[in-house]
Amino acid sequence: MNNLLQLKGQFQTKGARRPGLPQLPKNGEVTAKHLLDLRQQLVEIKDYWQKKQIPFDPLISVYYKKITAKSNRIRRLLGGGSSGATNFIVGARFEGDYQNTHHVITYCVSESIVDDSIDILDSCVALAQQYGGVINCEIMHQLQQIPTKKWSYKPPKSIFSQVIRDAYFAERFGIRAQQEAVDGWAVVNIYDTGFSNVRDFLNDLGLRITPDQVLGSALRLSPEQYSVLIGKYPFLVSMAISDISELTPAEFDEAGINPLNIPKPGNEPIIGVIDTPFDDNAYFSDWVESINLIPSEIEIRPEDCAHGTKVASLIVDGPSLMPNLNDGCGRFRVRHFGVAPGSRSDAFAFMRRVKSIVEQNRDIKVWNISQGSMREVARNFISPEGATLDELQSRFDDIVFVVAGTNQTLEKQQKIGAPADSINSLVVNATSFSGETASYSRSGPVLEFFKKPDVCAVGGDDDDRMYAYAGNGGSWVQGTSFAAPWIARKMAYLMQIMGFNREVAKALIIDAAAGWDFRDDSKRGYGQVPIRIEDLVKSKDDEIKFVLTGIADSYETYNFDIPVPVVNSKHPYIARATLCYFPPCDRRQGVDYTSTELDLHFGRIDDKGNLRALNNNRQGENNDFTTEATARNSYRKWDNVKHIGENFRNSQRGRKAYKTQMWGLKIRKTTRWDKPASAPFGNLRFGIVVTLREMGGMNRIDEFIQKCSLRGWIVHSVDVQNRVDIYNAAEVEIDFNE
Structure with a gap:
């Protein structure tokens, strides 16, 4: 297999063209x-x-x-x-x-x-x-x-x-003033009418709100308060949802006690888990730092700890519990936060706890959340829980949440539940061991557009379940709750051991899931992620896989100097490319939730110096007439993942090599706002994974590396063992008193 390559070079930038006078569409x-x-x-x-x-x-x-x-x-x-x-x-x-x-x-x-x-x-x-x-x-x-x-x-x-x-x-x-009924306490957002303090604003309107009922732009209102608000000012409420969520239950059969041995932990990477409490009787408890955030007046029974402990067992010791799912990532330590016992969760409390947990544990880069709501996501707004995760991932540029896609518990229940509608998070659905979509899978998209889930992994199914462990022994389990930990492990490995930033790590996972035969699927996302980590950080002998990262700080960010090998005046390659970025989001904007768009163009550079995109994307080009519907459906406009892929066919022929013999990529950045000073965005980091497949099965990676070096690229061959050795050396504790 070929090593993954890291290309480092100079991106060029260009500002947007000055627009002319407004025009009507033809025949308009x-x-x-x-x-x-x-x-x-x-x-x-x-x-x-x-x-x-x-x-x-x-x-x-x-x-x-x-x-x-x-x-x-x-x-x-x-x-x-x-x-x-x-x-x-x-x-x-x-x-x-x-x-x-x-x-x-x-x-x-x-x-x-x-x-x-x-x-x-x-x-x-x-x-x-x-x-x-x-x-x-x-x-x-x-x-x-x-x-x-x-x-x-x-x-x-x-x-x-x-x-x-x-x-x-x-x-x-x-004037829009219609509101849906909400049972019980409600989480409410009101339109921003220019107030500097939402609590003071509502108090001035005669609605007395205490400080603990406010979290950012969200309010927690009693049934009486919500009734007063919509009775007097129904046009102020932009969205409202019940504060209490029924959590999707996990399904498992007890397998009895099966004692396992595990060594003492060292300096392995730490993954954060936010779930039900942890059972300290588990055999791997030395690997888990358990922090219980449930109020002391609430009694915690052993069964209340089962779900979170089983999730932690897969993160810590999954390959030992399930040898046929050994991903090659080793073991991980866990910092485990118990936030929700039983089957019901307070959304407002969840948001407060997650914000506090992340802010106070900045050493943790990957977070696993395997709990979710039975309630389906709304058509026109992101859940408060999902928005909280997006806000944190926008504020902190080195963290990522891996979220379970939630399980179907009712026949009529189709859409995924909160917080699996988080746009920036890596949302995971489940498959059976044979690779079939799990029978309990729920589907996207979110806001009728954003692709969720992102990927899927083995989570077990009725005929073949997964083995996990709690304090009272092993269990045969199934659910998206137990698929997510396998992806959290890979994210932690890529970010903390391999040293990739979160954008590249997420792109590597999605690109590997999509492969060469990607088919759009509302329950599988971009596809099933390969089990072994080397399938993400290596490529086959007839493939060249490389990653790039940069910052979009202008309208256009581009490089037209990628020297794809040429044979007999043709490029004998098919290609795919995956772009990932983490845009700022604003729940108050409803369906226009993401504030910034990065549009990916990738392909050959013709004799006039123009980029001929693989997917014929002409957005932003002269005489471009791409409609909004086409831009969304064909080019995923406003989505934070862009994947351009080709299917491999034995009859394919090489592409014409223009005089430049170069390929290139271009990223166009736009925002929903007219005035950057008032817009919640700045320079936006991106990660791109490109894979080239030689049609004749030849290995031309050495030629590619040589040509890249001649074009001014700094090329690093990513040696997995070398990265592991560097990580281990960096984590050694040195006693200067010896």
Whole structure:
């Protein structure tokens, strides 16, 4: 097998092109009647808010015609005398059925901005009526050809053009005030209307909230408080969900006591486990630092410790318990936090505990969470638990959560449960030992788009279960709870022993799962991860696998100097590439949850110096007309994992090698925000794994390394044993008194 290669080189950057005047799509048109309707809707909305006499700026929802790209959202309308309406967005959701899904985006704007939009629509109506009451693509173009000095109409040319484009994509304005019923205590988010302190804001509205009921932008309200809020201010609530979650039960059969021997722990990497309490009677208890965070007044029975202890047993000593799943990663120590006994969990308490645990244990880089809710994820917002994990992974750039995909316990239950909807986490579903999708698997996607789960691993099934251990002996178990630890082990090995950052480690796992025969599957994610770690950090003799990492700090980050070998004027390779990054997220933005998009382009460099992407991705290119639906479905726009893959066929022929004989990659970065100063994002680190497969079965890795070195790349061949030796040497404790 060939070693994995690390390529280090210089990425070039380039800023975005300055946009021209707004245009209508071909065959698109806007009528004066539609402009008048929009104006009248704003007048009625203004009147509604004035009668309410609310102490905050009006909330206005824009109902778009379809799922709408950022570039097609209103900019001048509700833009406050500029084209900055995007910066007033406080929430987004989907409405309509699967065939007719469309965006509903809520803006919080001042009354003066509403007045400005009404006035601008008046002017645009007057101009549209001079052209027969219809502005189409051709008329728009004719008007834009009029020199600015000769423009005699009231709305300036640039404003008129933008308002017409705004009106084309916006179907109507409205007020959204419908709320679902919530049983018991509720976790609630309210629209950000500009308050600096949500507790003070609600107290001013007459709703007395104590400090322990607030966590970031989330509130924990009693049934009475929630009833008062939606009774008086229903339009303030952007999302609400019950605070109590039924946890998915684990299934296991006791196998009796089977004493096992284990050596004393050394300086092995530590994996954090957040689960039910740990049973100190387990044979591997020396390997586990147990911390119980359950209030002392709650009685903890031995059976309350079973789930967490079994999860820990697989992390510590999985290869001994299940030799046929020996991954080659060795043993790991565990720092185990008991947070939830029994079958019910308080979501708000979970969020507080997880934030505190991670903040106080910064030496832990990989966290395993094998608990999840029976309740299916919501259509239009991430669960509070999932959002907490995403926020932590955005704030700390060296941690990752590995989360179980939750088990199906009811026939009608299909979607995964919290916190498996965490976008940045590595979410794991289960398979049987034969590789079939486990019978209890639940499915994604999340927010009707994001691919969850990410991958799957063996978790056992009815006909063949997994062996795990608790304080009272072994058990035959099944569930995503027991698939996740095998992936947590691999993440810890890749990050803490091999020294990869989390972006590359996650990309290696997803890339290995996808392989050369990737098929989209809502229950398997990108596929089943190979059992052995060497299948992630090595490649076959006819393959070249290399990793790159960088920081996206401009609109474009690129390198066009990857010298893929050439034979008879052709590149005899198929290829695949996987990109991973951890974007900032904002639960208050609903379905527009991730703030930053990295778009991956990978392929040959033609004679004109242009990159010809493997998947024909032309987003951002000149004369590009990729729709938002195509960008999401074909190129995974806004997802934080991008995978470009080709299937291997024996009849394939080599690709033409252009004069450059180079391949390249380009990453385009965009954000949902117009003003970077007000956007929750900065420079974003990424990791990429590229695998090349020689069509004729030849091993050309030495030629590739030589050519890369000549092109200025620093090439490291990743020797697994060498990395292990370096880790062991670095972890040796030195006594300077000897």
